[in-house]
Amino acid sequence: MELRVFTEPQQGATYDDLLRVALAAEELGFGAFFRSDHYLTMGGDGLPGSTDAWTTLAGLARETSTIRLGTMMTSATFRHPGVLAIQAAQVDQMSGGRVEFGIGAGWFTQEHTAYGIPFPSTKERFERYAEQLELITGLWATPVGETYDFDGTHYQLADSPALPKPVQLGGHRGGPPVLIGGLGAKKTPALAARYADEFNLPFVDLETTALQFGRVRAACEAIERDPAELTWSNALVLCVGSDEAEIARRAAAIGREVDELRVNGLAGTPEEVVDKIGRYAEQGAQRIYLQTLDLTDLDHLRLVAAEVMPKVGDLAD
Template sequence: MDLRIFTEPQQGASYDTLLTVAKATEDLGFDAFFRSDHYLRMGSSDGLPGPTDAWITLAGLARETRRIRLGTLMTAGTFRLPGVLAIQVAQVDQMSGGRVELGLGAGWFEEEHSAYGIPFPKEKFGRLEEQLAIVTGLWGTKVGETFDFDGKHYQLAGSPALPKPAQEKIPVLIGGHGATRTPRLAARYADEFNIPFASIEDSERQFGRVRAAAEEIGRKPDELVYSNALVVCVGKDEAAVARRAEAIGRDAAELRANGLAGSPAEVVDKLGRYAEIGSSRAYLQVLDLDDLDHLELISSQVQSQLS
């Protein structure tokens, strides 16, 4: 199973902190560094020093790393116009030498829109579907040809569909818990389907829906990667687990039930159970970005047992 590091910088992280974590991610042999796309902290955190922009962050990391994949879980569809997003992501992909992945979601956190003057439309899912069609359509248009789109929410005319990514195809991630529209959208546009913070049972059920949706449109279900995002809290002993849980304002018992928490052996076992239902990739939500020893422990005693 691939292990990827997933950060939530809106809770309080500077670019320098994210760079340190990304370099540790690379040095410790993890597959990728991903980040959320939010402008406002959640919960009791003060959010200092303030938000960092997801794609500006990834552009910087693209030049400071060499191996790891870079991406978002998930870029908010409400933040950027689709043509602009296609340009931004393609450029960062060029800057990275072809290591970028785009997770794209509808956007949901109304308060951050109010806080920074960003429109929060009532109809978001229809917009997301058009955004996916536009972004993938722009990237897929041959050089020298133009791209047009006439949708309900967006219209493009005579676009040169440039620049092109370094990769032949940037992987697109779609995720969520929706029972009908989300699986259909994933079947049509996604290279990877991700379900965040879900139990093994709920993950298996949702993966099944995506597989069925793929079959309905004549796509092989195994063409998609199936993955989970889960908060991680690993310790060499019970005291270390409790200390790390307390540092992120969580209860160790709750994290054991709803995330990846406990000893390395416990976490390896739980990841194995996710693998049994078809998950081949885990995004480890790391909430204490100053605890680099945590990453080292996961690398040496969890990841080493999964290869």
């Protein structure tokens, strides 16, 4: 079982805040540093304002050395896929091959309204999302010296040199690992089976995890892909303390209740959290993304690294 740090900087964080967390995560041995891709807070004033995901990752690529870096999830509504393929490939080069490419259809209406970003219907967003997956992985996988064409409903490319190339070309479709997630019963499993290197479930319980992992496995088998080729993961909010007072303090700092977090997140003593991670491992999870909401509390990550990480390493083996 691998533990990764996952942040939500739209709630209020500077680049320097994120850098401190990424460097701490690297030093403490977490597997990756991920950030959301949002432009608007989902509660509170969001000061000093959101930051751009790929601009952030470019900076972190140069200021870290070993930790993997990624988005959960880049919104397909935010960028033209040809431009996004270039951005992600360049950041992969800048990091020496440490980028992981999480991408979703987009869902947060208000951020689109706030910044003038078109927000099509759900049907059209998923059509565009599917085309982006095909197009971006196709650009990355095109051999150097050849060109790439794409004639979709929403995107058309002609005679693209398909450059630059990422450092990583070993993903399922070529290029960096692709992360897909979500709870859709049909389209999401089908896209994951076709394109994903990792399937992620955000903030769901054990029963939902078992159901959706099963759907994605079935979708893989339907196209004769071995489900074991995918990595299976969950994302859960983190709130760990050495005692009840520390747990309560950390819950209050993120505006949540301890009892609710014990049910819906990874909350409690290190022993409680190790036990709950074990239950997710029993459903097939191999990675847990720890949604870290208080970016000033690096002792939180230190506690997890010291008291949780050593006890969960073999759970998914």
